[in-house]
Amino acid sequence: MNHDLDKLPEIYERYPRTPQSLIAVLQDIQKEFHFLPTEALKRTAEELNVPLSKVFSVSTFYNAFSLHPRGEKIIRVCVGTTCHIRGAKQIQEQLENHLKIKAGETTEDKKFTLEVVACVGACAMAPVVAVDETYHGGVTVASCRKLVKKSKKGKKS
Amino acid sequence: MVSLTINGRVVQANKGEMLLSVTRREGIDIPALCHHDAVEPFGACRLCMVEITKAEWDGWTNYVAACLYPVEDGLIVQTHSSKVNELRRTVLDLLLARCPNSPEIRQLAAEYGVTQTAYEEIPDADNCILCGLCTRVCERLGFKAISTVGRGHDKVVAPPLKEAPPDCVGCLSCAQVCPTNVIQYEDEGNKRTIWNKSFELIACKECGKQTITRDFAEALSSQRNIPEDYFELCDECHRRELSVKMGSIVSWSREAAS
Ligand code: SF4
Numbered sequence: 001m002n003h004d005l006d007k008l009p010e011i012y013e014r015y016p017r018t019p020q021s022l023i024a025v026l027q028d029i030q031k032e033f034h035f036l037p038t039e040a041l042k043r044t045a046e047e048l049n050v051p052l053s054k055v056f057s058v059s060t061f062y063n064a065f066s067l068h069p070r071g072e073k074i075i076r077v078c079v080g081t082t083c084h085i086r087g088a089k090q091i092q093e094q095l096e097n098h099l100k101i102k103a104g105e106t107t108e109d110k111k112f113t114l115e116v117v118a119c120v121g122a123c124a125m126a127p128v129v130a131v132d133e134t135y136h137g138g139v140t141v142a143s144c145r146k147l148v149k150k151s152k153k154g155k156k157s
Numbered sequence: 158m159v160s161l162t163i164n165g166r167v168v169q170a171n172k173g174e175m176l177l178s179v180t181r182r183e184g185i186d187i188p189a190l191c192h193h194d195a196v197e198p199f200g201a202c203r204l205c206m207v208e209i210t211k212a213e214w215d216g217w218t219n220y221v222a223a224c225l226y227p228v229e230d231g232l233i234v235q236t237h238s239s240k241v242n243e244l245r246r247t248v249l250d251l252l253l254a255r256c257p258n259s260p261e262i263r264q265l266a267a268e269y270g271v272t273q274t275a276y277e278e279i280p281d282a283d284n285c286i287l288c289g290l291c292t293r294v295c296e297r298l299g300f301k302a303i304s305t306v307g308r309g310h311d312k313v314v315a316p317p318l319k320e321a322p323p324d325c326v327g328c329l330s331c332a333q334v335c336p337t338n339v340i341q342y343e344d345e346g347n348k349r350t351i352w353n354k355s356f357e358l359i360a361c362k363e364c365g366k367q368t369i370t371r372d373f374a375e376a377l378s379s380q381r382n383i384p385e386d387y388f389e390l391c392d393e394c395h396r397r398e399l400s401v402k403m404g405s406i407v408s409w410s411r412e413a414a415s
Pocket residue numbers: 294295300301302303324325326327328329330331332351352
């Protein structure tokens with residue numbers, strides 16, 4: 001896999017080189033590469049003077065971090081109680097079929113990762129599907145396919 | 158000094174001391190799986206729960222982890238009241254579901270009358286109770302080679318990247334403190350393997366017995382300023398050497414005196 005680790009030094013420049021910067025640095029790495037490459041974890045441990053075990057512990061603790069490549073866009077289907085009642089399951093299945101992956105997986109072209117989350121705190125708009133930071137409410141089986149199409153286009157422009 | 162009552166007996170304790178260290182000194186047996194004197198109390202296993210009250214509490218009681226509760230003047234403690242035992246049984250019931258094959262947990266649970274868990278046993282249980290003793294001890298020693306990985310349901314103790322841990326020196330401290338003996342290692346000839354990492358064991362220059370790993374010796378001598386050749390002898394041969402030295406000093410001083 002080709003991830004440009006040359007970008008790392010610039011990320012380290014953004015924060016004080018102290019253990020306290022660990023999460024901020026990992027967040028930036030995650031954003032840059034869409035996951036945390038092994039080599040980046042090792043470099044981060046050295047740069048911030050944090051034991052590698054701690055870096056690994058933190059990177060496996062938070063859901064925001066991933067050790068495996070994720071898609072450019074993360075589609076999260078809320079399956080919390082309210083969304084569940086309003087058909088989240090069908091929406092999840094629809095998206096799984098459409099993207100040809102299961103929840104938790106990434107499409108082969110690395111464009112999308114599909115995830116399910118247990119409540120995004122927007123029950124009034126249920127059922128909710130979030131594409132990265134954008135929350136879409138009142139999603140239907142028909143409209144969720146369009147969402148995928150739209151965000152594909154959004155990427156290009 | 159602080160004065161408190163434990164199981165009806167008045168006992169003295171030092172200010173700032175935790176309840177568990179007082180009950181231990183008094184010879185009271187309280188299960189405490191996540192506690193070790195070498196590291197700070199952690200409060201992970203909840204087996205050391207005891208009942209506390211005070212005269213002015215008007216009959217109200219509270220339940221606290223003895224390993225984490227500093228002694229107070231006038232505290233009245235029950236270490237094995239029926240409510241306390243019930244709490245421990247609940248914890249043991251859960252632990253038994255988590256570690257159905259651990260002889261240590263089975264035995265402790267049986268002492269409290271729990272022989273069969275009411276919960277569903279975990280399939281492929283690894284017997285780790287996530288007490289954190291191994292990671293804390295390793296950290297305390299300054300190696301910080303292992304940590305907890307993941308969270309919630311999937312949390313385990315593991316080396317970074319689940320590969321042979323680069324910072325491990327093979328001291329075995331983690332394996333030795335583990336209350337359920339989960340951490341496997343193997344000593345074979347002059348080779349030790351733990352966490353999938355192999356180490357060379359130093360053989361005593363005098364008697365040939367294996368002592369500690371080369372990595373541990375190097376770490377100790379640089380961290381604590383111990384001469385490196387110190388580890389070329391085993392403890393026994395060190396003692397022998399010392400006694401010979403002492404002997405010669407004694408005979409030398411006798412000669413000098415006569
Ligand atoms: S054997 Fe390795 S992991 Fe275990 S306490 Fe020693 S250094 Fe840490």
